[in-house]
Amino acid sequence: MAQRASTQAIGFLMQQGLENADCLSLAAGFVDPATLPVDLAQKAISEIANQTAQGQISLQYGAPSGSDQLRAVFRDHLTQLEGPGSKMQELPLSRMMLTTGSQQFLTLVSQAILNPGDICLVAAPTYFAYLGVLDGVGAEVLPIAADNNGMDPAALNSTLEQLAAENRLHKVKLVYVVSYHDNPSGVSVSEERRPQLLDCVKRWSKESHIFLLEDAAYREMNYSGETLPSIWSFEEASHNEHVILTQTFSKSFSPGLRVGIGVLPPQLVNSVTDIKSNEDFGSAHFNQNVVAHVLKSGDYQRHVKSLHTAYRIKRDAMLAAADEFFSDIPEVTWLKPEGGLYVWMSLPSSISTSFKSPLFRQATEVNKVMYVPGRLFYPSTWEQRPDNQMRLSYGVLNAEQIHDGMKRLAEAVKAVIS
């Protein structure tokens, strides 16, 4: 496992971040420190501590998957997001799991489902930290074309068809979909495609049971007001389900608390729970109590509304700066996200954006601005992966810094092109 885990792009990225600390960072995928709810966390903790018994309970072990009492609070929250009448309301608590961020949940289900050599299909591009997890379990990762509406069900279907023709269908165990405001592209899977992706997965579950892992990390980070039903919601309850759902409070509340939620199909409950128990006996019970407290008090919901305003301003600042500084550069395009933390930009195909490219050197050494090279978001074994893209984050910087960062980046691009 150590050998498989050892080629981590994220480690290199973090190192670059440290080495280029004098740059304006459009690279860091962090939330804005100014929005972190110090007062709300403190208030919640005081209220918990003032009931001594509750304070003691929260400082004691919980349960490996989270106590039933807390899981019921998190289920209420998911039910509210799904909307009235959702089957979420009836979900057995045993199928919910509280983890150390959603990242740990992604790792646990991958460990439970995938043997070395098994195949996982992902959108191209997709979340690079999950590509690291897949490398860690020794999975083969294949890219599925995605566009403005997310992963393309037709492309998914034809890849599965191709794998069947190669007698490799039995190796396919998992399809990974970031369903809302994807990292890196900001794109959501359209409402029309959600059931289509699920149907495709069910249709091709012939030689092995194929799971669809729905990563809804950015679900609550929508700045346009329109909310889509989860892919999870399109599946009827049964003993043999396909969709695994995960969400996190790292974007909408605090990454330092590391509270994530997962919803498991019935047939995965025992195995994932066993692996979780082995791993750490359960994530921090104290933190689960803090998040449950703000969910119940309404402080969380009010905080998320204020986040929307703050990030909408920053997203708009980045898009306005893109218009201002990149419109006159030929063959530069970018997507306009309705949520999340990222703008995904493509340069002329002749311009490499990778860590060793002239552009990265120009940007970090001369113009003092840093981005994340697009190559990181594709399976490392995919030879045709594009090399001319960048992930630009409006998470950490304020509107003025974003404007300045985009200006610097455009200057770097122009310098390299000319």
Next chain:
Amino acid sequence: MAQRASTQAIGFLMQQGLENADCLSLAAGFVDPATLPVDLAQKAISEIANQTAQGQISLQYGAPSGSDQLRAVFRDHLTQLEGPGSKMQELPLSRMMLTTGSQQFLTLVSQAILNPGDICLVAAPTYFAYLGVLDGVGAEVLPIAADNNGMDPAALNSTLEQLAAENRLHKVKLVYVVSYHDNPSGVSVSEERRPQLLDCVKRWSKESHIFLLEDAAYREMNYSGETLPSIWSFEEASHNEHVILTQTFSKSFSPGLRVGIGVLPPQLVNSVTDIKSNEDFGSAHFNQNVVAHVLKSGDYQRHVKSLHTAYRIKRDAMLAAADEFFSDIPEVTWLKPEGGLYVWMSLPSSISTSFKSPLFRQATEVNKVMYVPGRLFYPSTWEQRPDNQMRLSYGVLNAEQIHDGMKRLAEAVKAVIS
């Protein structure tokens, strides 16, 4: 991994705990809720939150292994435990890792070191949750005789000799030692044996590098005042070390915060850090800040002193009750621990203590008291493992309940013997 993780004794034990909720529990290996530092945690959090920037930082991501600033605080703490002049003072921070309790650290290093089929040697008896981790990674687990002075270096040597004769020495990768007030036996490895165990591991590192994993979870839970140097302290610094050290704040402060520390040999830093990054990007930064704060303020050290008083009273209550109720039962013996949370008791060899035994049924159904069967603390593949032992915990109950629980248990034993 799911299949390997699926035979968890701890799960069965927790289920028994739930089913026998009307029993006095000498089984639960938890700390006393009355000792949990609600006020200290709240005070620390207020002080952190009152410096807004510090509050925001603590709610942000840390680093996968913990930030350098925090790791320096935890290194200071370990240095203080090791005593003046310890090489701990000079430890590069990159070799320290902050984890979700020490349990996660145990899992991460096991994943890094052990392939399926590799051999790990453990004391007999030893900590059952770690046996679950070893099953999870597919290791072969062999028992090494232990007595009042902990794991026996001569027995370790002869097992390694035997494995060499069988051409299996190259499979041996790890020796696991709970060095202070072991769970379940309460025994510490004697000062004399500490360097002997290390020497033995080094001497037999011929065909593979054998690591010694020192689990010092109960190091700070010593009620007699005498402190021993860690096994780790006996090794000279080099690029190719053997001892891995781990400790936790789950016993001495709060399990609900899930803060553990590990010290890695240089050659394991990259692999364990990569696996940790994949797993969760780092444990809760907020909680690491809380523990670092109480370490710096001195509140932690004062709290640990008060714990010693509280647990000494409870340990004495259990030993007094053992004298009072078990002295007249032939062939019953028990160890007298100087720390930890447990008393380890042996019954006549004809009396089974396992979950399905007449004694367990008598104790839980008639006398309403629960213990942990000793079999759980031996490798499940070891056919000769003793079946007549019990782990009795004085962690959760108060002195009066402990007295009552021991009385009930003696009645159950007498009922089964007669």
